[in-house]
Amino acid sequence: MKLNITIDGKTYEVDVEAAEPESPAVAPYNVSGLNLGSSPVRVPAAAAKPPAETRLENEEKVCRSPVSGIVVRVAAQVGQSLQPGDILLVLEAMKMETNITAPSAGKVGAMRVNQGDSVQAGQVVAEFE
Numbered sequence: 001m002k003l004n005i006t007i008d009g010k011t012y013e014v015d016v017e018a019a020e021p022e023s024p025a026v027a028p029y030n031v032s033g034l035n036l037g038s039s040p041v042r043v044p045a046a047a048a049k050p051p052a053e054t055r056l057e058n059e060e061k062v063c064r065s066p067v068s069g070i071v072v073r074v075a076a077q078v079g080q081s082l083q084p085g086d087i088l089l090v091l092e093a094m095k096m097e098t099n100i101t102a103p104s105a106g107k108v109g110a111m112r113v114n115q116g117d118s119v120q121a122g123q124v125v126a127e128f129e
Contacts (some may be wrong), residue, residue, distance in 0.1 A: 063103055063126040069093030071117045076126065080108045088126050091119060100125060 001016045069091035076088045082102040089111075091098045106128035113125050 060104065061106075061109075061128045062124045063088055063100065063128070065091065065100060065119045065121060065123050065125050067091060067093045067098055068121045069098065069119055071113050071115050071119060072097060074111060074113065074115055076102075076108050076111065078108050078111060082106060082108060089113065102126075102128075104128075 003014050003016055005012050005014055070093075071089055072092045073090040074088075075090065076082060076086070082088070083105050084102055086102045088100050088102055088108075091100060108126060109129040110127040111125070112123075112127065113119055119125060
């Protein structure tokens with residue numbers, strides 16, 4: 001297909017070729033011998049929530065990571081008292097560092113991650129007493 005494109009007042013004639021989208025190589029998913037198809041499922045990032053079995057009874061006593069990334073630095077230690085906004089750890093996500101801060105005042109009961117760990121969005125990174 002030929003198109004005319006004008007850039008800064010100058011017209012160019014270009015040949016455009018429509019490319020066929022590549023289909024992902026995904027094996028069919030089988031459950032008890034039933035083929036459920038081979039279409040990949042895409043979940044929007046906003047819909048990514050931790051499974052119910054990983055949720056703790058008291059969500060006010062935990063801090064979850066808002067993004068996926070790699071732990072660059074752990075700033076808080078077990079037993080340390082923190083105020084809201086104090087830095088718990090620093091994550092690197094998409095070549096940017098993100099400070100993960102304490103959501104409320106409290107004493108750190110457990111740090112669930114270490115420097116160099118990979119963290120998923122919604123994963124518990126710290127627990128408070």
